Amino acid sequence: MSRTVSSHTSPLPWVSRLKPYVPGKPIEELERELGITGSIKLASNENPLGPSPLAVTAMQCALASLHLYPDGGAYRLRGALAEQLGVTAGEIVLGNGSNEVLSMICRAFLGTDHNAVVSQYAFVAYRVVVGTQGAQLREVPAVSFGHDLSAMAAACDEMTRLLFVANPNNPTGTFSTVDELRKLLRSVPEHVLVVVDEAYFEYVDRPDYCSALALRQERGNLVVTRTFSKAYGIAGIRVGYGVMPPDIAATLNRLREPFNANAAAQEGALAALGDEVFLRRSVDLNRHERARLQAALAVRGLEPVPSEGNFILFRSPVGGAELYDRLLREGVIVRPLQPYGMLEHVRVTVGMAGENDRFLDSLDRVLGEGAR
Numbered sequence: 001m002s003r004t005v006s007s008h009t010s011p012l013p014w015v016s017r018l019k020p021y022v023p024g025k026p027i028e029e030l031e032r033e034l035g036i037t038g039s040i041k042l043a044s045n046e047n048p049l050g051p052s053p054l055a056v057t058a059m060q061c062a063l064a065s066l067h068l069y070p071d072g073g074a075y076r077l078r079g080a081l082a083e084q085l086g087v088t089a090g091e092i093v094l095g096n097g098s099n100e101v102l103s104m105i106c107r108a109f110l111g112t113d114h115n116a117v118v119s120q121y122a123f124v125a126y127r128v129v130v131g132t133q134g135a136q137l138r139e140v141p142a143v144s145f146g147h148d149l150s151a152m153a154a155a156c157d158e159m160t161r162l163l164f165v166a167n168p169n170n171p172t173g174t175f176s177t178v179d180e181l182r183k184l185l186r187s188v189p190e191h192v193l194v195v196v197d198e199a200y201f202e203y204v205d206r207p208d209y210c211s212a213l214a215l216r217q218e219r220g221n222l223v224v225t226r227t228f229s230k231a232y233g234i235a236g237i238r239v240g241y242g243v244m245p246p247d248i249a250a251t252l253n254r255l256r257e258p259f260n261a262n263a264a265a266q267e268g269a270l271a272a273l274g275d276e277v278f279l280r281r282s283v284d285l286n287r288h289e290r291a292r293l294q295a296a297l298a299v300r301g302l303e304p305v306p307s308e309g310n311f312i313l314f315r316s317p318v319g320g321a322e323l324y325d326r327l328l329r330e331g332v333i334v335r336p337l338q339p340y341g342m343l344e345h346v347r348v349t350v351g352m353a354g355e356n357d358r359f360l361d362s363l364d365r366v367l368g369e370g371a372r
């Protein structure tokens with residue numbers, strides 16, 4: 001006999017108010033629900049080429065030693081990253097995805113009296129990691145979908161501890177220029193830790209963009225996060241990192257879970273880091289297909305927002321949720337953006353040429369000739 005049991009312990013009030021992160025719909029789930037096959041997923045900005053093959057081989061080799069705990073200090077991976085980035089290993093903290101680095105930063109620096117500054121339409125994960133601490137989120141209105149860095153700097157007060165810049169941002173694909181970023185780093189009050197999230201750094205194609213790593217002399221109180229989930233193609237193994245001054249790294253290491261970067265992830269990331277051929281293929285494919293998709297969406301009057309990532313935000317003439325549903329029935333998974341308060345928009349990940357063609361064909365079918 002079974003009976004329903006329930007908990008009588010109340011969660012913290014701000015935890016009760018959290019909205020869980022909604023991931024892209026898995027292909028398996030869609031096909032199970034609709035009884036169809038051959039669907040495509042263009043919903044989570046995953047690498048359409050699959051994982052770096054060198055990373056796959058390295059992870060396969062790592063399986064034989066999975067009875068052992070990982071190297072908690074990730075000596076080889078941090079060393080390789082330090083060398084490639086021109087920093088010291090003591091300035092690098094690994095995470096179970098870069099999302100965990102963001103979470104560690106919030107746990108270390110945010111209490112219930114504090115606030116964190118973000119842009120409207122910034123990556124929604126910031127809301128969760130800030131909200132988990134019971135801290136306030138200060139959302140600064142976007143300008144043309146992008147971050148208004150001057151207004152964000154001006155939004156800081158004495159209780160601000162963190163300011164997040166997604167550069168480029170997901171889901172908008174917008175970026176901040178070198179000049180805007182430099183000005184921000186100089187103008188934000190010293191007691192605020194600036195976090196620049198560069199998950200899509202590899203895909204940016206603009207001469208007026210630069211990594212915040214190149215501006216570290218402008219500001220000590222700065223963390224730059226990167227990930228192996230996108231251009232390196234190993235989202236499933238969960239590994240990312242932050243680059244920060246050694247004292248901030250030491251702070252995060254106090255609360256970091258002992259083996260947060262798992263053994264396979266360390267080996268896979270190390271191999272992926274050396275797989276320049278795969279990285280170049282990923283970036284070249286994205287550059288070509290992103291331009292093609294962008295043009296195809298523009299021709300259809302769907303107002304694509306110029307993107308520096310591996311995805312494109314565009315306007316749906318029938319509303320975001322409706323277009324998402326219609327495409328689902330075609331076996332094409334895109335991303336609706338209700339969690340961002342964007343009810344008229346949808347985000348599509350840049351796929352392989354054939355996937356993008358299929359997406360465009362489906363789009364034409366579900367929107368009809370009238371949408372052109």
Ligand SMILES: *Cc1c(COP(=O)(O)O)cnc(C)c1O
Pocket residue numbers: 045096097098099100123166169170197199226227228229230235238239240
């Ligand atoms: C995908 C993404 C990340 C990376 O998340 P991981 O935890 O490293 O997989 C971080 N920031 C943004 C803006 C992203 O879109």
